Amino acid sequence: MTSGVVNSGLLGSRFDSLASNTIDYWMLPDDDSMTMDRALEAVSAAPALPDASLQLYVHVPICAQNCTFCAFTGANSISYKMAERYADLVIWQLTDLIGRTQVSGHHIRSVHIGGGSPDLLGSHVGRVLEGIRGLPGCTDATEFSVEMTLSTTKPAFIEELVGHGVTKASFGVQTLDPELRAHMRQPTSLAHLPKVLDMIGGRIPIVNADLITCLPGQSLGLAMDDLQALIEHPDINAISSYLLTSGASPSLVGGLLSGALPPQAPPQDRALMRLNTYGTLLRAGWVRRGTNTYIDPVSVPADDLAKISGNECLGQSHHSDFLIGAGASAISSMPGVRLEQVSPIGQWMAAAERKEHPLWLSKCATVPQTDAALWVFPLRHEGLPQDRYDWMVANGALDDTQVRTLQDFCAEGLVRHTRQGYELTVVGEVFMGHLVRLLKKDANRRAVDDYITEGYALGNAIADGRLADQRIVNNRQAVDLHLGTGG
Template identity: 25%
Template sequence: MDINGPRYTSYPTADRFHGRFGEADYLQALADCAAQPAPLSLYVHIPFCENICYYCGCNKIITRDHGRSGRYVDYLVREMRMVAGRLGARRAVVQSHWGGGTPTFLDAAEMRRVMDAMRAHFDLLPDGEHSIEIDPRRVGDAQMALLAGLGFNRISLGVQDFDAEVQQAIHRVQSQAETRAVVDAARRLGFRSVSMDLIYGLPHQTPARFAATVEQVLAMRPDRLSVYSYAHLPHVFKPQRRIDERALPAPAEKLDILVGTIAQLSAAGYVYIGMDHFALPGDALAAAQREGRLQRNFQGYSTHAGHDQLGFGVSSIGAVAGRYVQNARTLDDYYGALDRGALPVMRGLATSGEDRLRREVIGALMCNGVLDVAALEAREGIDFAAHFAVELAELATLAADGLVRIEPARIEVTPLGRLLVRRVAMVFDSYLRADAGRAAQAAAPARDADAGTPAHTPAHTPAEAPLRYSRVV
């Protein structure tokens, strides 16, 4: 089980996107979206950070030159105007999220410009979820008041770990006091939800040390918690080369940290939503799970994942009318496309009927822990056992390991399986299965060496493979 695997914030996953999908495909997706005027979700990517965190695998630009963000905002506003112009009437937005990078790298005037552009082109519903990622080291009371005034009602705080040795090892020193100050300000200002991010598997972490961090977090009582598994991929993310691999916890110890954290948070009254998400019983995520409405999108578990999502900014990803689309990864490419009057599409994917079927299966297992096979057969007009014969054979192995229970009319993820639910989901990923088949064929002796048969290659490059991936354990 100790392998890298997709987080399934989309299916197919982002490493399957390809460059043959271009601006014309996105424009057609926007036209199809315009024909179905349902509420939207928006994602805005702000790539700038003042300091580098060694563990980070996000698309970011490390700089202390705040002058760079002014130009970026100019282009961000231009992109919003171009996309909105393709949608016709001003569309309602039920969910928006600013991520990064560090979105609060922008100064007050720049943040107002971005929000003004969003409101000019879209109707941000006041009862929707409007969130922003915050670095507590860079935000004070004045900035928090600004965010509240702009209409944000949810914040997400990066914490990772409060242990001093761990913080030094990952180059992110952040005190409990400055974190609590932001949380207290959010409460005073009426933010509906405070979420915190932790990472386990970092250097020098042990079950006892991480439990101490969790205790400090619990004292602040965040509404939601994300406890992510660290994926050490120094060959892909250069900053990770500064992390001492010898200080990383062993896989068994890492699993102990996860199991201990689940027990600790459960004892404190949090609901284990799944994989790496926890929420208080009164939170919208917990309610969605109880009612069978929980879904996943590029921000993880969500109550609004069924809506088309528009992505703005460098490297952002959208999901529009059955297509995935990703923007250019570099500022030069992003600016260059917009200067030409083109949308900055780098790659994407048009999903097939089979993709959508498998996305439904994976989503049901990861979000609700149960797949109603009989209902799926009736809805999709398939014979599940025949359609997924290979998958059911592999799933039987996981059932023997206690991860799932298989019945004729349903598949249920066990409590143990919830810890490794991505491993269960991977069974239904036809792209991973195709990769494995190609790898096996390439490793086998050539049947006709004289024919010069070309070796099969994976559908993605090594640089793309880790996108949206982390350790299953």
């Protein structure tokens, strides 16, 4: 580092560990007084500011796997018999929610269909894609990204993606090592990978493979071997490399505590896995286009690369944005509004059939997060533009602690400040989860911390036998029932 600041933590930073969680930063404190009318009125009142963008997310809570690391299995169904009806209902919900907003008819920047395993919609994914294509504001410039699971993807699903002009197909590889895959409750063989790539046949511009680093039993060498194999793969031109974060997955915590899973590598090796991942991708000439996603610009047409919004529809990039989510467990973020759908698919569908929005009201909020661009920017490949930072300061969106924290990160070499604005350094990228958390205001940071603490409490209950290691434990909407702390 050139900052002159000397720290004794990992990679010369202030941190002695990697982040415990990296997915739930848009959480806010629970509001037990929330009502349906108040939540939906806030949707209608959310202002369409000049720099507003519109993104859509569809969640498909159907999956045949129960991966140890996954935080999204809590209310997943293993039945896809309801796929056709579910597809119709998410289009109803998207259409209704968009129609309530002041950005109805605005250009739709991106669409992300995730899960779960959207491939288990089969050919019915075409109903979702066709419905979204028919929405006002959806154009040829709209990004369409769809996830799938290698072991359950069938040709009919791929043909629908190709026929509807999907921009990016994404699937989890996680690791090539059979033993590590077994620990994560994944098929030990990757025989489905070449089959799926053959189905795609080069007809989808961006083919993205997910990797996870810091898995139980994974060494630095194994992690780098996985990465190099995917970089060199002729049919893969995007890689999302995720940090395994135990705070989101009680099953993982339980397995590590009980000894059912082998230990993770020492903290220094885990930090090196992240540092070497980013360094290797940059040396290969790949460019960051997402929270943890890098794309090979040589093999992707410029027009398709330009479509990539780069946040995988995780949430707003700043307070003016509209991210509208449909489906069980889906989350929406709009100016001054956060909506969270109920998780169990049966409960969600029953309400949607009645044309009611199945909101988990206590997890919804009507709180402006005008500081969002500050704490989101470590997740964004383009960083924080100077004019957006200046606007937040001028409008009192940031408190003194947030301003000071950002400047400290610059002094420590975790963030780089240029005339254009603020961006992560490579070392800052290693610790991005910590940076996001520390740039939030106190109350909102506590909401994230409470979520992580809750995950560890559930993991401890699994480890000592008070809870069975089952999918339902990941349904945090039922956490009081899981831990026996409520009705």
